[in-house]
Amino acid sequence: MAENLMVLEEAQAIVLEHVHPTPVVEVPLHLAAGLPAAADLATDIDLSPFANSAMDGYAVRACDLADASADFPVELVVIGHEAAGHVFEGAVEEGCAVRIMTGAPMPAGADAVVKYEIVELMEGDGNEGSTVRFTASAQVGDNVREAGLEARAGEAVMHAGEVLAPAGCGLLASAGITAVPVHRAPVVGVLSIGTELVAPDTVPGRGQIRDANSSALLASVVAAGGEPRFYGIAGDSEDEISNMMLAAAEECDFVISSGGASAGDYDYVTRLVRREGRVLFDRVSMRPGKAITFGLIRNTPYLGLSGNPAAACVGFEMLARPALRKMRGYAVVPRPLQYARVAHNVRKTQARRFYDRAVLSRDEGGELVVVAAKSQNSALLGTLQNANCLLMVPDGDAGFSAGDMVPCVRIDLPEGTVL
Numbered sequence: 001m002a003e004n005l006m007v008l009e010e011a012q013a014i015v016l017e018h019v020h021p022t023p024v025v026e027v028p029l030h031l032a033a034g035l036p037a038a039a040d041l042a043t044d045i046d047l048s049p050f051a052n053s054a055m056d057g058y059a060v061r062a063c064d065l066a067d068a069s070a071d072f073p074v075e076l077v078v079i080g081h082e083a084a085g086h087v088f089e090g091a092v093e094e095g096c097a098v099r100i101m102t103g104a105p106m107p108a109g110a111d112a113v114v115k116y117e118i119v120e121l122m123e124g125d126g127n128e129g130s131t132v133r134f135t136a137s138a139q140v141g142d143n144v145r146e147a148g149l150e151a152r153a154g155e156a157v158m159h160a161g162e163v164l165a166p167a168g169c170g171l172l173a174s175a176g177i178t179a180v181p182v183h184r185a186p187v188v189g190v191l192s193i194g195t196e197l198v199a200p201d202t203v204p205g206r207g208q209i210r211d212a213n214s215s216a217l218l219a220s221v222v223a224a225g226g227e228p229r230f231y232g233i234a235g236d237s238e239d240e241i242s243n244m245m246l247a248a249a250e251e252c253d254f255v256i257s258s259g260g261a262s263a264g265d266y267d268y269v270t271r272l273v274r275r276e277g278r279v280l281f282d283r284v285s286m287r288p289g290k291a292i293t294f295g296l297i298r299n300t301p302y303l304g305l306s307g308n309p310a311a312a313c314v315g316f317e318m319l320a321r322p323a324l325r326k327m328r329g330y331a332v333v334p335r336p337l338q339y340a341r342v343a344h345n346v347r348k349t350q351a352r353r354f355y356d357r358a359v360l361s362r363d364e365g366g367e368l369v370v371v372a373a374k375s376q377n378s379a380l381l382g383t384l385q386n387a388n389c390l391l392m393v394p395d396g397d398a399g400f401s402a403g404d405m406v407p408c409v410r411i412d413l414p415e416g417t418v419l
């Protein structure tokens, strides 16, 4: 390519090569959902620890009921009960049954449970001394949950890299685990570069604009599992920028700036990263987001994104998000890709790969259709706010014609979602 742009996948591989999972910390179970476990986690006891009833009813010996039917009912004597906090210590012998509640341990000798609804009470209140009648046979194991059904003592119930669902947090609680080892949130320094920028609570003067990127990037850091730290706005002066860059590189696991990344008179980022560290790439074949510098400052990864707001956000999506997720311990998997019929022609004006902000939906016939925003101007954030996908137009000169099936990156769905 004339401009010497790096193919996106190559740039992504370089970034990923230079980031590593953060140190492990422990978080309480209820805060661990959505995070990948950093180690295999084993249960200290059988789950469940004892065979128990799956129904409220009577624990019986299936062989006692082998011939039971409506015509030849079988009567058993209730010799005890099992309820929350009350365990029957005896054994169920021939002709006997024990009244039992869901979850209570199976008494010795019993091998099946018959639910209340199909048992007739002949005498008494159903507890000790009562007589109950059965009109159907029972099979060994009916309504019994075996000990260790979920896992045996010492067995891993969660594996390193597995993302915890809320149910998994409950499973770990059953296994006696109260805190989950996870890779801590990477601390991500965010800085905005540009003399024209003012804080969002300020009414901009002539030639000034509000700093929108830092809010978008701080939010993106949180969404990617990182802990953002805002360093402020640096004017277009080498000293101001390098002081902020160095402070952030010193204190953070990853640094992201926006602005000053291109070829203008005040675009210092690439030069400063080179001066203070090492530049690994500085142009990516992507629109929006071509002007992207990546390098290391004192061994801290530094990503200098374009100042144009949509370019900064798409640059984050493609390069920072995978890196932060890797640091958090997630498997490196892409956002889901889905093909849809494009409703209009897609023209290419440059050879770099396009990621057009677009909306994917189903038409009345149920077919997936994608419509790109009318303006793909990199200054616009609203089109990204409203997009649920990025329509990918490959590197090269060819666009798409209306009716083509086109690839769409689902930015509204988590990585690895099966569609």
Ligand SMILES: Nc1nc2c(c(=O)[nH]1)N[C@H]1C(S)=C(S)[C@@H](COP(=O)(O)OP(=O)(O)OC[C@H]3O[C@@H](n4cnc5c(N)ncnc54)[C@H](O)[C@@H]3O)O[C@H]1N2
Binding pocket: 192, 193, 194, 196, 197, 209, 210, 211, 212, 213, 214, 258, 259, 260, 261, 262, 263, 264, 267, 289, 290, 291, 305, 306, 307, 308, 309, 311, 378
């Ligand atoms: N001669 C060339 N000019 C430009 C090229 C090029 O290759 N050659 N690339 C263009 C592309 S593509 C992009 S994208 C931009 C990238 O520019 P910079 O990263 O240097 O960004 P700035 O010039 O600082 O700002 C661009 C634009 O974005 C606004 N901005 C910057 N920071 C913020 C912020 N925090 N919040 C809101 N808006 C922000 C800034 O005011 C400018 O309007 O360069 C093209 N030019």
Ligand code: MOO
Binding pocket: 286, 287, 288, 289, 290, 291, 306, 308, 311, 378
């Ligand atoms: O690539 Mo710029 O990043 O087009 O807006």
